[in-house]
Structure formats: C-alpha cells, structure tokens
Amino acid sequence: MKITEKGISRRGILRAGAAGSIALAAPMHFIRNAWAQKAIGNFPARTEGSTVKFGFIVPQTGAYADEGADELRAYQLAVKHLNEGGGMLETIKPLSLKGNGVLGKKIEYVSGDTQTNPDAARQAAQRAIERDGVIMFSGGSSSAVAVAQQYLAQEKGVIFMDALTHSNDTTGKDRRRYGFRHFFNAYMSGIALGPIIAERYGKDRRAYHLTADYTWGHTQYESIKEATEKQGWTTVNNIMTPLGATDFSQFLTAAINSDADVLILNHYGKDMINSLTQAVQFGMRDMQKNGKQIEVVVPLYSELMAQGAGDNIEGVLGTANFNEKLDDPGSQVFIKAFMEEHGRPPSQAAHTAYVQTLLYANAVEQSGTFYPPEVIKALEGLEVDGIGPGTALYRAEDHQCFHDILVVEGKAPSARQDEYDLLEIVKHVPREEVTYPEDLPAFGGPEADLGPYEPTA
C-alpha cells in the first residue's frame, strides 16, 4: 500500500519548494557568477577560509608616528566592533553588518609601517597584499603616501581606504577606482575657512603664505589662495619651505619684511608646530602692519599638532574633519568606545580610520561578496548616516566623501578643561556648502579618470 496514494506528499512539497527556490535564485546566482568569473587581487583565493585579513599600513616611525599610533588604535576598535558588534554598528544607516564579522567571516588584521615615506609605504602594502593576502588595506598619513598607495591598489586590484590625506590630488588628478577618501581636502578647507576669516579679520587683508613643498602643501596653497582672494584678500607672496625644517626664521623674516598682515601656514605636523611657535617667538602676533593686528591662520588643524604647539595656538583659526566634542549619535558612540578602550579621546586621524574600515565592511556585507568591483559599486554614490554629523555622500565620480566639516579655533590655556581640550568648534560647515564640481581644474579637470573596475594587469 502506498502511503501517498492521492494528494501531495510532505516530501513532494519540500522537493517542489526547493526546486522553486533554486529557480528563483538562479538569475541572481548567475549574475554573481558572471561577476566572479575573474579573480582580482586576493579575491577569491583569500576569502575562502573562515577569516579574512585587512592590512593597516600606518606611520609607526618618522614625523607622523603619533598620528599612525592613533590610527592603529582606531583600526583595532573597528575590527573589534566588526567581530563583536557595538560602536557605530549601532548608528550607521543603512547598515548591513551584523556584528559577527563580515559575510560571517571573522576579521583579522596585519599592520605595517609607512615610515611617512611613499617608497617604504608601498613596500609595506605590497608585503601585506602578497604575503599576508589582505582583501583591503587602509592607513597613511601624508598625501604623498596616500597617492602612492592608491596607484598600488589599482595595480593589484585590492581596495585602499585612505586615512589621513588632505591633498586635492588624492581625489583629484590622482583619483583611482580602487581608492576611497573619507577625509576632507584642501579645497573644502578653503571654502569653509574663507568666509570666517574674512568676517573676523576684514575683507581688506594681505596674506603671506609659507607652504610645505609637496603635493599637499601645493594644493592647499592654491585652494586657500583662491578662497581668500574671493573674499577680497590680496596674496602678497608664497614661499615653499622644505619638509621637516627645524628653523623657519629666514622665512618668517621675509614675511616680516613684507607688507603682509596675515600669515598663512600651509604646514602640517611638526612643520606647523615649528613655524607657528617661531612666528610667535618673532612677535608676529603682537605686531601691527597697515594699521591692523597681524593674524596667523593654520588651514588644517589637528589635535596632535595643537598639543605639540602648546599655548601658541590660542586664537588661531583652522579647519578639521572631526572633533572629540561632536554630539551627534555616531560621533558619540565612537568617542565613548574609544575612551573606554584606550583612555583618551580619538583624534581626527582615528575617526577617519575607524569610519573607513566600517564603510568598507558594510559595503561588502551589502553586496554579499568580497569581489572588488561589486564592493566599489556599493560604495560609489553611497549615502550614509551615523558616522559623524549629518548625512555623508561617497561621490561616485571621484571617490571623495562629502560630509559636514568644522572650523575650529585654538583655546586659551585658561579655557582648557584638560590636556586634550585644545580646540573650540567655531562653526559646522554643512556638506552642501563644501561640495564642488568634480571636474574643477584644481582636481585635474575633465581629464581626471578613476580607471577601470577590473585592473588590466
């Protein structure tokens, strides 16, 4: 006697259901396969185990070692949150991550040293890609390093998430399909800073620039020059200073000998600490020219620089990507987690490093694969909330992330609550105000090209 003489058996339903779901899934599956036909970089070979590796290549020696150390703290936190949940996984929208790794695979990481030197950085990244098999790498402090890493990323087919790089070139003439920048850039600093310094110091000002002689300094000088001249300022002069100079007195004397009444320091890190400290020693902040008080402006500020320059930052204006006093939910959960883990507030370098790692992972989770072209497409045009104030946009055309940025001012020693309380937020500049067309001449014009999704090498 047959059990299932009439009607539909339980087994039959299951069978039909399974066949049906396979049929439904088939088109997607085929698309996936069509994409996945080509092996790119470390995909798929290094994503087949139970873990995947990220590479964090930061300056551990050299002038930017403290920025590097802070980035590494943030990367460790990001990996922890990816594997165990918490932090910005509670605030990012839209969120695909589940707090159990990425696509169910635990995240491990390797770190390398850029030595703040493009050649060393490239070698360290190459080791991470070829020996350690990282599926994504991130890091860097110095735009020269970032640009070198982006070219390597494109060549190897491994995505690079830029950390601290502020040169226009990174998402300008040197933009690459495999490179993404969350940090703001010199041009955005100019847009944000121009109106405020004109409001504070007046429209009839004469500016003297001292500029670090490499990609970042050059683009920052051009950007700030354009932004201040738009406000009616005159640019008296610009002198390129060698990177890592210990004494800027010959440059400061030249500025004092001119008829300029504003000194703009396109310096970062130690260069900025030295040039600002020495400008104060030369009495420039107590001097008058053209009947006006001489003012000093530092277009790109960081907490670590403010620490290094001590009391000399008082009243000096500049811009920043992040500040540890931001009160939006995303910044708050990050600051809290970072404080608990490391006992100190995060710098803007740490913030951008953390965000970049999560955004990459989220894009992978969202696209359901580590296949780089799909991950890139998930990031391109992405609008995301909960990583800082406002909604951020990763523009597809140049891989620059647009979000609110800050104008900050150095606090007087008496106004500080603790050793980290150095910068005051003067203004939130909304994303819309700092957005610019991607084909501006300052960004390589219409010829600037991201390159192919599939590396030809």
Next chain:
Amino acid sequence: MTINSIFLMMLTGLQLGAIYALIALGLTLIFGTLGVVNFAHGALYLIAAYFAVFLAGSVGFGWAILLVPIILFLIGLALERGLIQFFYSRPHTDQILVTFGVAIVVEEALKWMFGANNIPFALPSWGAGQVLFYGAGAVVPDAIPGIRIPMPFLEGFSFFPAWRLLLIIVTAVTILAIFALLQFTRFGLVVRAGMRDAEIVRFLGVNISARFSIVFGIGALIAGIAGVFGGPITQVSPTVGMALLVPSFLVVVIGGMGSMIGALIAALMLGMALSFTTGFAAAIGDPTMKTVLTALQQIVVYLVAVVVLLIRPRGLFGTKGVFE
C-alpha cells in the same frame, strides 16, 4: 630691498649659522682630537633638549642651563669609555656605522618613552620678547616694551627675537672659551700635542687617552649648551637630532674635518646663504627668477658644499690628506 630687511637677513643668517656652529664645533673637536666621525652628535643634542625641556618645566630654566651641559658631559664620558674607545683603531666607516646606530637607538628610545609628537618648549619669561633696533632720528613709541639698541643706519625701527640674539652671543662665548681652553691652558697644550702625534705624547709619559676622553665629554657638553639654547627654537621631538646633524656635518666638511675656525666660517656661510637666498626669493618680482630662487633656497646648503669641495676637496681649512 631696504637696509632694514638686509639687516634682519644678516641677523637671521647669524642665528641660523650659530646653531650649526655649536653642533659642528663639538663634531669637529671630536674628529680633530680622537679621529672619530661622531654621527651620534645629533642624538646628544636630542638628549640635551629633552633634559632641558623637563628640567625647565620642573626646577626652572636657570637650573636647566646649569645642569644640562654637566649631564651631557657625563653622558659623553660614558659613551666614549663604554663604546667609542673600542673603535679608535677601526676604519671611519665602522665608526660612522656604530655612532649612526647609537643615534637611531636614542631617537627610537625617546619616541618610545615620550611619543613622536612635539613637546612644547616655551621660552623662559626673561628670554621672550623682542629687541628693538632703531635708526637715527626714529621716533619709537614709549608703549613698545623690551631692550632698545641704536643702529644709526636703519630707517625707523626693526625687531629681532631676544632669544635668538642670546643664542648668537652664547655661541660666540662658547667658541671663544673652547679656543682659549685649547690655546692658553696646559690641558689644551697637551691635547694639541696629542692631535699632532698621539704616539710621541704617550712615549713622553702623558696619559693622552684620559685627556681625549675629556675632550669627547666637552664635545658632548657643547651639544648640551646647544640643546638648552636651541631647544626652544627647534622644539623637542625625536627627529630634531637627525635634522640638525646633516647640515652640521656639512659645516664640518666644508670647513675642513677637524678645523674649528673652518667650522665657524662654514656655519656662517651656510646661515647667510640660507637667509639671503630666501630673502631674495621673497623680494624678487620676476616670476621665473622667483621660481629659481625658491628652488635654490632649498638646496643652497648642499650647493655651497659642492662648490667648496670641488674647488678645495679638503674643505676650507682642512689638513692635506684628511678626508680629501
């Protein structure tokens, strides 16, 4: 270009040269007596600057000026007895390698202890402020504080930081003191004899090795003076030693290895070259010339070295056959 700006450029050149001269003086003294190329000299400056910033912050700047050179003298003695003495008979390349190694170890150790970031080193209150120079007939408002020095050739008045003038004076006094020590004391006589021919001095029953250890200590002591007075200018971070070593070593090479007067003149040459190329680059109107001078300003130190060494391979006052 006005007379005032030329005057300021001269002072700047003097001051830039002063810090190179102080460091180069120690380098050339050690090379002249011990025959050792001491690439750890920048690291000695670094140690001095760290001691200075912490002593100035805790017990006061006056104590730092007194204590740091003494501490550095002792560190110098320890370094010479503990390490350098084993390299006297070895080739210069070995000496360079070992002292360069010491420099890297010191730099990384300080970074490990205090971080790579700058430690702010403020001027003492008595050393801050400007010195005012005024020309004949200039009317100086009474409200301007600080020291005033008449300079009849100036138009109106000009300022220069008091601390940098002090650095120039300290350098001059140190150089004179070292010169006097070597020329007019018995210790100096023995050391100079040892520099001429250590073997013979030893045969005469003089313990020249002990004297040479002290000379190494004095070299370190000068780095100590440079660290205390230069620290507030160069600021205090692990990379500053290496950044100063390279131009200071060039000063020694241009001046002639082991020659004190050579080092002094070479330091002045480099300081003035840096100051005046920058000054001209800033003042010139023609854009092409400006680009050229701006580029020149960054390499002028090396350019001077190349020209001098092409014409005179042993350096300005070098001994024939030494590093030629």
